[in-house]
Amino acid sequence: MGWRYRCRLIKLTTSGKMPYTLDCSWRTIMVSYIKKYTIFLLVFMINMDVLSAEELRGKVVNAETERVLPGVNVLIAGTLRGTSTDENGVFVLKSVPQGTDILLKIRHIGFDEVVVRVQANSQDIGTIQLQPSTIVLADEVVVIGERDNEAYLRTAMQSNPDGSGRMLRDIPGLHAVSRAAVAYDPVIRGLKASQLEVTIDGIKIVPACNGRMDPATAYVDLTEIDALAITKGAFRSSGQGSSVGGSIDFSKMKPTYHDELFTQVRLGASYRSVSNGKREFLRGEIAKGKFSLQLAGTHNRGDNYRSGAGEVDFSAFHDLHVDALLGVKLTDRQELRIAHYRSDGRDTGFPALPMDTREHTSRLYGVDYHVASSPVAGADLKFKLYRSDIDHTMDNFDRPAASMREMEVVGQTETTGGNFMAERHLGRGRITAGLDLWHLFATALRTMRVPSTNMQMSALMWPDVTIENAALFAEYRRILMDDLVLAAGTRLTRVNASAGKPADAFTQFHADVALDRSDLNGSGFLQLSYTPAIEWDVTFGVARGVRTPDHKELYSWYLPDQFDGFDYIGDPQLLPEKSVQFNLGVRRNSASVQFKFEPYLTLLQDYISGQVLEGMQPKSMGARGVKIYTNTGAAMISGVDFGLRWTVRPQWTLFSNASWARGQDMEYDVPLPEIPPLSTLSGVRYVHPSERVTVQAEARLVARQDRISPRAGEDATDGFAVYNLHATFRAGGYFVIQAGVENITDVFYHEHLDRANIAQPGRNFYLRVVQNF
Template identity: 25%
Template sequence: MKLHPVALACLGMAASPTPVLAADTLPALSVTAKGYAADDMETPAATFALSRDDLQQRAAGNVGDALRGEPGLAVSGDSAQGQNPVIRGLKKESVVLLVDGIRVNAAQPAGAIASFMSLPLAESVEAVRGPASVLYGSGALGGAINVRLPDAHFAPGVGFDTALAWNSASRGLRATGVMNEAGADQALMLGASLSRIGDYDAPDGRVARTGYDSDSFIGQYRFRVDAANELRVSLQQHTDEDVWYPGSTKPHPHPLVQSTTVHSPRQERVLAEVGYRRKGSGETPVNVDLRAYRQEVKREIFSYADGPLARDIAETRVAFVTDGIDARADWLAHPLHLVSFGANAWRTSASPERLLPAPATNPANPLGRSDPFTNGRIEALGLYVQDDMRFGKLGVLGGLRHDTVEGEADSVGSPPVTQNLARRDGMWSGSLAAIYEVAPLLRPYANLSRGARAGEMRERFESSPRGDGFFYVGNPQIEPETATQIELGLKGATTRFDYRMAVYRTRIDDYITGLDISGTAEAVAICGPANATACKRTVNLGQVTLEGLEAEGRWQLVDGHWLSAGLSMVRGTNEDLDEPLFQMPADELDLGWEGRVAPEWTLDTTLRLVRRQDRVATVFARGSEDPTAGFATVDVGATWRRGKHSVRVAMRNLADKAYHEHLTEGVSGQEIPAPGRSLDVVYSGKF
């Protein structure tokens, strides 16, 4: 008897699709979409996954760069290191970022938290496009991105997985290694990745301040108590040094300063986790996974005077400390009926230490303490249940979640304000989706989902300059925003052809954003005279809508030769002002070919066509968002594989095209350009 995919998932086995995509290709599986390994063709949602081979082929140093060009995904960047993924037009706080299923919690005044996720060591990157709050709680309005690092595995003996990468644009070198040693009931994994990245070359010359150093270390020990019970301990550390954010450069009125640029001498993420897993047995097994963790994200955000003063005129040091507990269980109530339920609780606290010139009227004065807030904390508790059912060829997935999120600080600003700083919100999230297999190549699905997001620490408590060149003022009483999405899609796969497409409409109520009030009397009052010309106030808009289309497919034209295409279009509307929503990704079409030209050699090429983006906010942005020219880039590559070893040589941006993405942050008209032509060489091997 063939078990249904939900039964296989509960038993820790992968469900095989009908049929597999190709003779040497495994089914596309995702853990992030349902919380357990599930076949994409059985999932009524838009999912995406990159394997370790995919990541090494792209030679990406961070998550944003790895996802560039994928349908429904875009990148917002303020530097070479600061590349944040964008899902369906929603970015930063509206996308939940996870490493091995654990949230990466920290404010993002500059740079990208996604760049702290140890990508060079990753086994895979998975994404869910669209609200994913049922499993991941507050913040997953746009979706969730999960970087899955290697697990210690019980393969007897010692094994090594290594990779070396170099590129000519930045003369950057990256070395990665993972070791696994195991016996019958114990396994140990240790991994490290060291990167030394220089300033990269654009078509018009070298782009200053785009280099940085990055190191990652991971380790995990697993112990099988018996066939059903297992204990584990995991450690992760990621460090970046000497990171500059050229996109933050903005003019300054003082002649000694002239302009300022944000930089980070050092930033670090450290995670320690202990966990317990029980594998169920019998006709109605229950799988259990428990984990407790502490994660610290330490950041230094300094503002440097580029003029004759030539020193930092603002220094902020902060550690975001998160303690959390996750508990989840999967119960196979029936071979065609899998129920998941769980609880997530976490607490993040921070007390930034900020130094500013005292008095502030002269930036050459010595720096003195002026902390933005004291003892800020956000606590969250979420409870959820999800039901995965099968009725013949019809699959139904439903879920419900309740979150309680509370934010509070002892004081805000200088002179300190101590009143009206606490807010507690209860939020409901839910989803109901179905997929029906008419035929292997025709699987229509529908998905109705609701997500919610409470304000994060920066939006609540902090008043400070940000990476886009504006001074933002926090709002402790900011209300949660909610997103309701309807998505209709089609999926299908055979041995020679597979595709996915979706159309969606998302309505977000009480949308949280920064409203540009520069040059007004209110700006002088709340941002101060020095920042009044570039001032944003954190507000709730009444309503915004997002509508979009995504499509992707692969076709094996002849044996060993695949054609691929991907299309992404999104339209955002600020309903309050009846104008385009601020900073929406441009339309994009990607075309590719990959073919085996010899037993050990494959060649590939990708053409990326990005349309001019002239749907920009005018009233809301007050002239700070300009249209961006369209562009086209071509990448070509060759890969040699023999056994467990491979070498890839690729030329990115073959025509040395000068361009920048529309979502590149910076003073309008002065955004940093993308890298120019670059020769990439990557070696990977297993021993």
């Protein structure tokens, strides 16, 4: 049957709810999908040229030293148009919309963001001063709006039109464990899960799935966030800290205020051929005077994706995100923000696991109150209250094993917290101090039923665990000399943990052990930054991080772990895990070259792993045995992060980044498990002189990982090379089309950190259209 005939038959027999069947070729689906949006494209492409014409100039300097700042990112709010300052701190922004006021967002690593209102038809806004941030860390704050100037992040965003967490793999020092087609668990320099502090707009996220099928990225659309703040290592003491390995905060929204009525709408759609995936999104803002309201929604779904060797079963998904943020500027110095973010997912497959997600929901609530230069000693005050409710249900009802034994696990986490922070200038320094509180309730019930006998058994895998956290923190930053800056921080944390309904078998297993516990943990960091020249920066830091074991490690009862195939039992007497980290950073940031070289060393004490319990029988189907969480004496992770962006000609840019890590279990003198292999992302980018057309070709190369831990059931992973091509067309900064091909050679491969060697997607053609009003 020919291609044309097959597509005609499919068109005649499809229903309105599902316009295409799985056996239709990608060409047919792409053509039909484009036809569906033909009117949409034509309407918004008409007369786009009249919206842009003139240039806008300005200069950016350090408010404290008055030195010019090269490499500062300047972005027109609500668009993808931006530029950066040259070595003299000067920027020239082309194709600026005329006839209307615009907002410029001025952002630079280590400085507070500034939003400037530019009057209509202005050509020069003079000098803009940036205040150094309260916290200067051995990390990076990557702002999504800067993707036109930060090559590695821009590439990651363009390579992920579906908004998934795969983009984390393309940022130096970061990796991700695939949990499903849309859920990726972050990894920073070989550390993951509870070793990291992951938040959404400062709201603590604790997965409700015992197998972490629902990490924070399952509840956020990464293509629509405003900023991504990354701390590599325990170099953050304020807020919720950074555990022993670092922190990531996904910033969804930030209000803007306007004297006159301001409205802005951003809508779009995307398509992925590899999974017949479709995604629509809408984001709007209305503001006037003291009020600002933002609303956003994303609908994302896909069928089983195809790898280089064929279809991957149980990989379909369906997600819906709805966000709302209200900002009220109470006075010139006071602001109130109220946020509500919700996410609903259903029928999400997990090919690496024996179970799938039937449904998962999250409800996030946040209230922020800011006071600038308060009467209390002239300090800036920040108050935050939040609530996170996450529910997760998974089962094996669609799997063949259900005919022998049906299994369902219902998990729930409730996190209530808040923090208070005060910031004040002290001469050439600035001090930040505050209090952080949160309360966690976690429970998970597993139910098993044998269909042939209708026999049913239930057990709490997390026995109504309660964890309470209270922390005092302080950070200080001081300019010792014009080219030398000191930053330091400390954090003291009290943690109380208890189990409300431990199983009798769990209590008997730990008969001589107190189930309740209380820890007092101290952490901190010290960093020096030296600027020998305007474009160069050298940073050295040392940090100590401490974390109390999480609810899973303390109180789990026969918790299946798909990494090594064992059932795990918690230990209430585990010692807190500790880290000492050394970080060196050498950076150059000029108009033509952005370069960074960051070697690091992490020493881990009382590293938490698993020890086999001989003679005990597992309860999960297919489990290899039973382990108990235990402390390993010491472990070490060393590595290097590298990044380069070089504008060799005005329209041509070369970029490359690489990450390498090596882990060692010092007690058993064997490799540490789950350490990502050497990986690099390199390519070339061309921008047309009009800045309307961009083409980017890239290659992601990953080395073979044969430094593995057989003791943990780990196996070696072959290296691979994946080639991608991306193109972007912009009309006046308001209409954007992105299209490209991922995995051009349709190579079959899998990532080392993923479970069960599940294959990654094969060749994928994607299309993404965005319209800004």
